[in-house]
Amino acid sequence: MAQQMITNFNGILLFRRDYRERDMLIKFLTAEYGKKMFFIRGARRRGFKMAAELLPFTMGEYVGDLRDGLSFINSVKSVQYFENISQDIALNAYATYVMNLLDVAYPDNQPVGRWYQQLTSALQLIDQNVAPALVANVVEIQMLGAFGVAPELRGCTVCGRTDLPFDFSESYGGLLCQQHWHLDPHRLRASQAAIFYLRQFSVLDLAKVHSIKVKPNTAAELRRILDEIYNNSVGLRLKSKRFIDQMGSWYQPLKPRDED
Known part of the structure; x- marks a missing residue:
C-alpha cells in the first residue's frame, strides 16, 4: 500500500484509547490492509458527529485516509453493532x-x-x-x-x-x-x-x-x-x-x- 491513500475500507473496531484531552486512538482490523491505528480528532468532545459509529464492538464500511503511520477516518458509510x-x-x-x-x-x-x-x-x-x-x-x-x-x-x-x-x-x-x-x-x-x-x-x-x-x-x-x-x-x-x-x-x- 502507498504511504497515503484515501479509500473505502471494511473494518472491525478492535479497541479505543483516549489520546490527549479531546482525541482518541482507534485500532481497526481492516479486511483489505490488516490492522491499522486511526487518529480521531475531537472524538471525546460533546456532539462529535461520529460518536455512535465508533463505539466498541462495531464493524462497518468507512472512508479513510490510510497511512503507514496513523490513519484518519473521513466518514462512515454503514455500521453494524454487536448489541448483545x-x-x-x-x-x-x-x-x-x-x-x-x-x-x-x-x-x-x-x-x-x-x-x-x-x-x-x-x-x-x-x-x-x-x-x-x-x-x-x-x-x-x-x-x-x-x-x-x-x-x-x-x-x-x-x-x-x-x-x-x-x-x-x-x-x-x-x-x-x-x-x-x-x-x-x-x-x-x-x-x-x-x-x-x-x-x-x-x-x-x-x-x-x-x-x-x-x-x-x-x-x-x-x-x-x-x-x-x-x-x-x-x-x-x-x-x-x-x-x-x-x-x-x-x-x-x-x-x-x-x-x-
Whole structure:
C-alpha cells in the first residue's frame, strides 16, 4: 500500500484509547490492509458527529485516509453493532479475548488473509450466544500458527498413522498415536472426545457454523489442553483471558442449548 491513500475500507473496531484531552486512538482490523491505528480528532468532545459509529464492538464500511503511520477516518458509510456483546459481561469478555488474540498475533499494517472473515463470524456467533467459549477455542486453535506454534493434528507426528487412538504431546509438537504414547510420559492424557474436537476445530470455518454442542466435561478438557499449549508453548497470558478465568465461565455453557 502507498504511504497515503484515501479509500473505502471494511473494518472491525478492535479497541479505543483516549489520546490527549479531546482525541482518541482507534485500532481497526481492516479486511483489505490488516490492522491499522486511526487518529480521531475531537472524538471525546460533546456532539462529535461520529460518536455512535465508533463505539466498541462495531464493524462497518468507512472512508479513510490510510497511512503507514496513523490513519484518519473521513466518514462512515454503514455500521453494524454487536448489541448483545455490548450489554453482556460474559459475551463481552469472550469477544474481547478473541480480538486481543488477533491483535497480538499479527503485526500492524500487514494483511491477515482469511482472519477478517473468521473474526467477523466469531463475533457474530458470540453476539448470538452460540457457545462463546467454544468459538473462542476455535480461534485459539487456529491462531497457533500465527504464534509460530502449529501442532500436527492430521496424524501421529512419529508415524503419520490416523487409525489409532491419539493423545497430545507438547514435546513432539502434536498428536501421538497409541503405538507411540510411551515416547512421552508427560503427554496430556486427553480423552478421545477432546482430541476429536481439537482436530475438528483446527479446520472449522466459523462462517458455516450455526451451533456447536460439546459435553461440559469435554469442553473443560479442551480448555485444559489449550491452556497448556498457550502457557507452555506460546507463553501468552492475556488480561482478557485471566478475566474469563476469574468469571469461571470457561467450564460452564452460558445457556442450556450449548449442552448435549
